[in-house]
Amino acid sequence: MxxxxxxxxxxxxxxxxxxxxxxxxxxxxxxxxxxxxxxxxxxxxxxxxxxxxxxxxxxxxxxxxRPRNGGPPVGKQGRRVLKRASGPAPALVMRGWIQPPLFTTTRDYRTFERERHADLANPWLIRARRAARALGEARGWTRWVASDVDRALVIVLSGHAEGESIRYTEIFPALRGRGLPVGRTAEVLDQLGLFTDDRTPAVDRWLDRKLGAVAPGIRGEVESWARTLLDGGPRSGPRARQTAWTYLNAIQSVLLEWSSLYDHLREVTREDIIAARDAASGKQRESRVVALRSLFRHAKGNGQVFRNPTQRIRVPRQAGGVAQPQGQADIDQAVASATTPDIKLITALAGVHAARPKMIRTMQLDDVDLGNGRITVAGHIRPLDDLTRQAVLHWLDHRRTRWSNTANPHLLITQKTAVELGPAGKLWTTRATRNLTATLERLRVDRQLEEALTHGADPLHLALVFGIDEKTAIRYADSARALLGEPGEQASQ
Incomplete structure (x- = not known):
């Protein structure tokens, strides 16, 4: 007009x-x-x-x-409080068709101000808050954790529209800058199907760091081998993460040397393998040959090489030294330093049941059977002695008093894992004997050696008591014979 x-x-x-x-x-x-x-x-x-x-x-x-800012402000500025509806949350009205976005834009949640941008009537926010309450009740969240997650959801979902996806790299700087939990907020968003984890996987960063200077033809097969070790393959199960790290670290220098000479693993000859073996010594030489044998076996199985150059190349295993018993003064020092309920239990599990630190922190509540006097360590059922029983009862009483609402099924929990379902960290477990001579690993070795010295150097007895494999049991039996001055068993020819 x-x-x-x-x-x-x-x-x-x-x-x-x-x-x-x-x-x-x-x-x-x-x-x-x-x-x-x-x-x-x-x-x-x-x-x-x-x-x-x-x-x-x-x-x-x-x-x-329509009001310019969507109505009067909420909270202290507007002196208006939204009353919580007594009935169920309104159902979300989903359209049958959504206009797909032409391009992806990045949202900056760091500029959020609750007085100006909070939209507590957003249907996605209402649904997310309801899901967070249910998850908090299941995990045993404290009221402070639940409050922090609720604040984070208000920041992320106040302006959320149907069809949008929330990425990790968008919410991380905003929530971390305010001291709000990113992982728990992402878990709630993932339950609603709104979350996209756009972070680069840790294994990709690790491989880029280790294989960045390796020739592309060699790197492709090495990367496939490393991922098979971590995730498993059609004919092999996944190996421990430490095994993959050890293998790749053992041959990294060899791969860099080959990259300056060859473009593919099929060009590597038997002489190259022998030269790589002779360039190392001791345990490093054994680890290098084992890793190269695994690499070329995988490449041969995938048809990347025509023959395996590591065949019939043997490296004699290093003879293990004689395990020595721990001094009584060192053991008394470790026992005296166990003053808290958690450290007492950790020390008892390592010194009495020869449990490794990983076994200790991954034990479940169901692994302790107080009624029948049994305890399960790494799948091996053992009788529950009086010392460990008292340590368990003391810890369970402390756990019940401090974290009464926790849903974590692990026996040992911390302030952080009490509101989660995962095990305690490695550093938290090993702190029990940190800076001491008698560490948890030495207490475990001393317990198995003591059993061999007390009840005879019988590998079958050690395997039955501690649930260890036959090679480990034979090694402890040989150490016990050497300490007792008995002749070792002659290997059959």
Whole structure:
């Protein structure tokens, strides 16, 4: 509409009247309006003097006015508190078709201000808060953790629209800067199908760091081999992460040397393998040959090489030294340093049941059977002695008092894992004997050696008591014979 804005002092009739009023000049419409008023009611003519002063009048249509900022502010600024609905949360109305985005934009949640941007009526936020309450009850969240997750959800979902995806790299700087939990918030968003983890996997960063300078033809097969070690393959199960790290570290220098000479693993000869073996010594030489044998076996199975150059290349295993018993003074020092319930239990499990640190921190509550006097360590059932029983009862009483609502099934938990389901960290477990001579590993070795010295150097007895494999049992039996001065068993020819 050009010229003057249409003046109107009464509702316009629908149809042609509105169309004619819009198309006629503004001045003509104004005089016609005054004439109509004078014809209908004589008193309206007295208003003509005032109506002539009205030059412009804004035309509005019904139910189209909206507050500029979506209504009065919520919280302290507006002095208005939204009441929680007593009934169930309103159901989300999902459309059958969503316009796919033409391109992806990055949202900056760091500029969020609760007084200005909070939208507590957002249906996705209502649903997320309900899911967070259910998850918190299942995990035993404290009220502080639940409050922090709720604050994070308000920041992330106040302006959320249907069809949008929330990425990890977007919420991390905003939540971490406010001291809010990123992982638990992402878990709630993932339950609703709103979360996308766009982080680079740790294994990819590790491989890029180790194989960045390796020739592409060699790197492709080495990367496939490393991923098979970690994740398993059609004919092999996954290996321990430490095994993959050890293998790749053992041959990294060899791969860099080959990259300057060859473009593919099929060019590597038997002489190259022997040269790589002779360049190392001791345990490093054995680890290098074992890793190369595993690599070329995988490449041969995938058809990347025509023959395995590591065949019939043997490295004699290093003879292990004689295990020595721990001094009594060192053991007394470790026992005296165990002053808290958790450290007492950790020390008892290592010194009495010869449990490794990983076995200790991954033990479940169901592994302790107080009624039948049994304990399960790494799948091996053992009788529960009085010392360990008292340590378990003391710890369970402390755990029940401090974390009464926790849902973590592990026996040993911390302040962090009490609101999660995972095990305690490695550093938290090994802190029990940190800076001491008698560490948890030495206490474990001393316990197995003591059993061999006390009940005879019988590998079958050691394997039955501690659930260890036959090679480990034979090694402890040989150490016990050497300490007792008995002749070792002669290997059959």
């Amino acid at each position: 050009t010229g003057r804005t249409l003046g109107c002092t009464k509702p316009l009739a629908a149809g042609s009247h509105l169309r004619d009023a819009v198309t006629m000049p503004a001045e003509t419409a104004y005089h016609d309006e005054v004439g109509d008023l004078a014809g209908v009611n004589g008193e309206a003519a007295a208003l003509a003097i005032f109506l002539r002063r009205v030059k412009h009048q804004q035309l509005f249509f019904a139910n189209l006015q």
